[in-house]
Amino acid sequence: LKPNPTYNLMIEPIQPLRDNLDSIVYSQFHKDFVKYEQYKRAIELALTDLDGTADILNILIVGPGEGGIVDKLIDILKIMSLKVKITAYEKNPKCTQILKDKNRSLWDNLVDIKIEDIRTSNLERQDLVISELLGSFGDNEACPEILSFFNIPENRPKIMIPESYTSYLQPVFTSLDPPSLQRPYLVHLTKFYPIDEPQEVWTFEHPSDSSSAQRSTNLKFRNTNIAKCISGFYGHFSATLYGHIQIQIESKSRYNFCNSWYPIFFPVSKTDLARDEVFNFEIARYSNSDQLWYEWNFKDKTYNKNGNTYVIDL
Numbered sequence: 001l002k003p004n005p006t007y008n009l010m011i012e013p014i015q016p017l018r019d020n021l022d023s024i025v026y027s028q029f030h031k032d033f034v035k036y037e038q039y040k041r042a043i044e045l046a047l048t049d050l051d052g053t054a055d056i057l058n059i060l061i062v063g064p065g066e067g068g069i070v071d072k073l074i075d076i077l078k079i080m081s082l083k084v085k086i087t088a089y090e091k092n093p094k095c096t097q098i099l100k101d102k103n104r105s106l107w108d109n110l111v112d113i114k115i116e117d118i119r120t121s122n123l124e125r126q127d128l129v130i131s132e133l134l135g136s137f138g139d140n141e142a143c144p145e146i147l148s149f150f151n152i153p154e155n156r157p158k159i160m161i162p163e164s165y166t167s168y169l170q171p172v173f174t175s176l177d178p179p180s181l182q183r184p185y186l187v188h189l190t191k192f193y194p195i196d197e198p199q200e201v202w203t204f205e206h207p208s209d210s211s212s213a214q215r216s217t218n219l220k221f222r223n224t225n226i227a228k229c230i231s232g233f234y235g236h237f238s239a240t241l242y243g244h245i246q247i248q249i250e251s252k253s254r255y256n257f258c259n260s261w262y263p264i265f266f267p268v269s270k271t272d273l274a275r276d277e278v279f280n281f282e283i284a285r286y287s288n289s290d291q292l293w294y295e296w297n298f299k300d301k302t303y304n305k306n307g308n309t310y311v312i313d314l
């Protein structure tokens with residue numbers, strides 16, 4: 001078996017809000033069979049629950065990309081007889097042609113396609129809002145900020161998919177040296193030493209009662225003595241799409257594993273740990289109107305203070 005050449009490389013996380021993704025990236029997403037099947041199940045369940053709640057159901061897709069999730073929505077609507085009005089907002093003009101072609105040839109022109117940023121658009125009240133704006137750490141592609149409009153009581157949709165997502169971190173040792181200790185990377189490590197089990201970091205819900213997308217948490221871990229040294233914190237997310245339908249990127253051996261995300265890695269200076277040592281890790285998520293960033297603190301050293309090295313542009 002050939003080793004995957006992208007494993008064990010510290011990769012720059014994509015920023016789909018700032019950058020316009022190329023078709024080749026969407027093709028990679030579309031290989032994630034589990035993700036689209038789980039979205040299909042979640043949408044089917046949501047539409048079953050919404051059936052009969054309005055004469056016409058308003059359905060909004062935020063960021064359809066090249067339409068993988070819309071394909072699933074249309075498949076379901078071919079079976080369920082529902083009156084719907086579907087609008088899709090995609091800010092990437094590189095997707096215009098394929099979305100229009102699919103609308104004509106596969107979707108019976110059912111979708112009103114807008115090539116616009118959802119944050120600057122005029123929206124009607126929605127029954128169902130479907131998005132996939134998740135990064136490897138859940139909220140690191142600015143999903144909470146992009147969807148914040150729907151937290152305002154008069155804009156609240158009846159159902160949002162995903163309805164929540166949770167980030168996790170695990171202390172690890174890897175011999176790989178990241179180019180900078182002051183910023184996160186995406187990396188699929190084939191060899192690493194777990195120091196302790198992963199722990200939940202924080203959760204975001206949609207819609208949310210809180211308008212704040214700032215978070216901070218202090219995690220306490222214990223050295224389980226598999227390694228003597230720590231070099232960083234390995235992160236992933238799980239999401240509840242709707243009801244009991246979930247996706248996760250942590251473990252191939254568990255249900256609902258999606259293979260289109262690599263884990264995230266927050267480096268720290270390599271530090272020896274004593275046997276059974278208990279240690280803390282603090283991490284915070286900050287945002288202002290232009291940017292969001294993470295700051296983390298381990299053994300009295302703060303990394304990426306004030307987003308000095310790494311930010312996600314809004």
Ligand SMILES: C[S@@+](CC[C@H](N)C(=O)[O-])C[C@H]1O[C@@H](n2cnc3c(N)ncnc32)[C@H](O)[C@@H]1O
Pocket residue numbers: 016017020021029030062063064065066067068069089090091092116117118119131132133134146
């Ligand atoms: C991770 S991709 C997912 C694409 C598609 N939903 C899928 O699962 O195949 C996120 C998409 O959301 C779009 N996007 C991000 N922020 C947006 C915004 N504020 N308004 C509209 N589209 C946005 C990006 O251009 C990108 O196409």
